[in-house]
Amino acid sequence: MNLLSKLLLVWMLGSLIGCASMSKEECLNANWKSIGYEDGSVGRPEMTIQAHRKACAKINVVPDLNLYQQGHKEGVRSYCKKTTAYQLGVKGGAYYQVCPPDLEPAFLQAYRVGQELFAITQQMDQVEQAISGYESSIDHLLDQKAEQQQSIVNAGSSSKERRVYLNEIDRIEDEIRRYEHDIRDAEHELDHLAQDYAKLQAEHQRMGY
Structure with a gap:
């Protein structure tokens, strides 16, 4: 484990505790x-x-470390199972290195297999966020287009001014089309990722997960 991983683990442990x-x-x-x-x-x-x-020091109660450790050792053995590890990986959960040496290798293997699905989920989330951003940009551009159209119909605008407004509308429509193209590309990417997820999930099921 490198230094960054160790520091991250310490931070996660501190947050959990x-x-x-x-x-x-x-x-x-x-x-x-x-x-x-x-x-x-x-x-x-x-x-x-x-x-x-x-927490208990506030009322002068001291935990029994020996009993706690006995229970904890039994508890982690019920936790350190392949199914638990796999689901933890799929959800992107953190593993706090609690499994004993005889159980940890199998636990980590299942955990990493689950993380493969989580990685695809993260990619899908990023693409969905990008699509949402494109759609927001289009909404903003449509508002701009409506403003330009309103300026054209306003009384008092000269033919030269109307040409400026029309040129701006053309520019806005070009930009909207670019975003619509980006959305289509992103939706295709999302479809491919969904297919990859389904294939990988089926493979994991064949592996017994």
Whole structure:
């Protein structure tokens, strides 16, 4: 893992742990083995206990680290499955390196297979955003065209001024046609990506995902 990946992982862990919290009642009635199991079973790292420790310190409750770790180890074994890894990859979810050595290779393989579909999804999102941008530009140009048309019919405009307005309308229509061409190209690209997604998904199903 390179330095950038390590820094990104640390940032993600910090964000995840920062979101975890326990209420006063939960701290007072905590079953730390069960809490560890719950955190592990959803892929939270063991250091999530830091957030629990911080929350419970307000009422002088100290988490039982040993019980938490016992539960967490059991929890991650229920989490570190091929189906979980694949769906995590498909959704673009983060993996916090919680799986034990005997389960991690298979987990990572399934996770990366799922990420193949996520990569196509990201490309489709980008194309859809581009289409939305083109459509917004066309709407803006149509407003400009309407303004020029209104200027033509306004009383008092000279023939020279009307020619200027007509030339501007021609320019606007040319630009609209270019955007319409871009939209058609993008829609074709989107169709190809959708086909690629379906083919890859079918291949993954044949692989048992």
